[in-house]
Amino acid sequence: MKMISQSFISTCFVLGVASLSAAGAFAADAAAGKTLYTAKCRTCHGADGIGNPGMAKALSAEIKPLGSDDVQKKSDADLKSNVTAGVGKMKPIAVAGGDLDNVVAYIRSLKK
Numbered sequence: 388m389k390m391i392s393q394s395f396i397s398t399c400f401v402l403g404v405a406s407l408s409a410a411g412a413f414a415a416d417a418a419a420g421k422t423l424y425t426a427k428c429r430t431c432h433g434a435d436g437i438g439n440p441g442m443a444k445a446l447s448a449e450i451k452p453l454g455s456d457d458v459q460k461k462s463d464a465d466l467k468s469n470v471t472a473g474v475g476k477m478k479p480i481a482v483a484g485g486d487l488d489n490v491v492a493y494i495r496s497l498k499k
């Protein structure tokens with residue numbers, strides 16, 4: 388019994404390391420996206436994308452939580468163009484390339 392559980396655990400470990408390194412090689416980096424978000428988006432979108440009510444009022448806009456279904460149902464391409472081209476009361480923001488992929492990965496991490 389003990390042998391079985393040990394080999395099960397080491398299989399999980401190997402699979403975990405394999406998927407981690409695959410994510411590191413190919414996927415956007417949500418942690419880096421969070422750093423960028425904190426610097427460029429948080430004043431309006433608030434901590435964890437919940438929205439800043441004061442800023443929404445000042446802009447007379449509705450800032451939906453970025454983790455909400457309404458935002459999450461948008462495609463990555465839509466989210467990127469919302470940032471780079473602007474959307475509604477939000478002006479375009481200069482974010483490009485890997486930074487844009489990373490900030491979208493961070494927005495995806497906010498999904499409820």
Ligand code: HEC
Nearest residue numbers: 427428431448449450451458466469470474475476477480
């Ligand atoms: C000056 C304030 C401000 C800043 C800074 C800002 N936003 Fe926004 N953002 C808004 C407002 C206001 C809206 C709502 C626009 C509307 O619908 O009128 C919005 C909407 C969005 C949407 C669409 C949400 C929806 O309801 O579909 C996304 C995605 C988004 N912002 C991402 C970002 C990201 C990523 C950053 C940082 C790179 C950022 N925003 C920075 C004010 C801001």
